Amino acid sequence: MLKSLVFLIVISFGVISCDRFNPGKEIITNCVQGSEPTKKILFIGWDGVRSDALQQANTPNLDSLLQNSLVSYNCDRGEHTVxxxxxxxxxxxxxxxxxxxxxxxxxxxRYDDYPDIITITKQFKPNLSATVLTNWDDFLRITSNENYAQRYENDQQVTSAAIQLLNDCTPDMMFLHLDYPDYIGHRLGFSPDIIEYIGAIEVADFYLGQVMEVIRERESSFSEEWMVVLTTDHGGNGTGHGGQDHLTQTRKVWTVVRTPNGIQQVINELNSVDLMPTMLKWLDIIGVPNLDGTPLI
Ligand SMILES: [Zn+2]
Structure with a gap:
């Protein structure tokens, strides 16, 4: 298992993604010091990780996170499964x-009518700093008003940059997007039976452990309290996931919400739209109009 993990990490360094860069958004690199002394948010998106595969994979870092988390493996991510x-x-x-x-x-x-979480947060708290790091260019276009928005060549670079930024300026909100599980799913299959797909999830867990080491160190040294939200955007079937609104393995996803003093709790059904009001509430922002979900804690 360890051997295959190391192999997959080496492979993940080498994923060529230069042809995917769509400079539809200006890269912003202001490492602005976070202004909120206590409550902070780390959001991590693992692209294309199926619920049943996640539960089968060996993910010690996620397991450790779950001790203080609300988790669902049956979260509706809605129609249009891309x-x-x-x-x-x-x-x-x-x-x-x-x-x-x-x-x-x-x-x-209709982003102007329904703004992203960073835009809304800054309407209430203009001094909060926000960072988005990804290796899939379109992820940068989901949000706006970041202080730092950068794309990288692979998940390892995203992780290293996240650790550096946490140490250098500790933004109040950090959004990370890791793409390698989706990449392997499209090539070999989104399935718990595909060992390389399981391995890709285990690589993502390895990176989670690296980031959580910094978060836990900051929580004990600086009295910071981090809400850590992990989720995926879709599962998959065969080597695809588009047009699979009716398939449980694609549409029903997992979601994790961890707080430092959270109690382990499994919730059967919830909705992806609940995550944003949950994160906003953690920052004491409530009553935002037109949201479709409700806070989970
Ligand atoms: Zn995909």
Whole structure:
């Protein structure tokens, strides 16, 4: 198992993604010091991780997180089972009927009417700093008003940059997007039976452990309290996931909400739109109009 993990990490360094760069958004690199002394948010998106595969994978770092988490393996991510609608639902807090995105395109979006979590947070707390790090360019276009928005060549670089930024300026909100599980799913299959797909999830868990080491150190040294939210945008079937609104393995996803003093709790059914009001409430922002979900804690 360890051997295959090391192998997959080495492979994940080498994923060529240069042709995927779509400079539709200006890269911003201001490492602005966080202003909120206590309550902070780390959001981690693992693209394309199926619930049953996640539960089968060997994920010691996630297991450790679950001790203080609310978790669901049966969370409805809504219709239109590709990434742009999925991440838009999570980070704008509304279903596709409102944000209007049904494919991997931003055409005809209604982001102005239904703003993203960073934009809304800054309407209430303009001094909060926000960082978005990804190796999938379109993820940068889901949100706006970041202080730092950067793309990288692979998940290892995203993780290293996150650790550096946490140590250098400790933003109040950090959003990370890891793409390697989706990449392997498309090539070899989104299935618990595909050892490489399971391995890709275990690599993501390895990176989670690296980031959580910094978070836990900060919590004990600086009295910070981090809400850590992990989720995915879709599962999959075969080597795809689009047009699978009716398939449980694609549409029903997992979601984790960890707080430092949280109690382990499994919730059967919830919705991806609940995550944004949950994160906003952690920052004492409540009563935002037009959101489709409700806070989970
Ligand atoms: Zn995909």
């Amino acid at each position: 990434s742009v609608p999925g991440w838009s639902t999570v980070l704008h807090g509304v279903w596709p009927a409102k944000h209007n995105l049904k494919e991997n395109s931003f055409r005809n979006n």
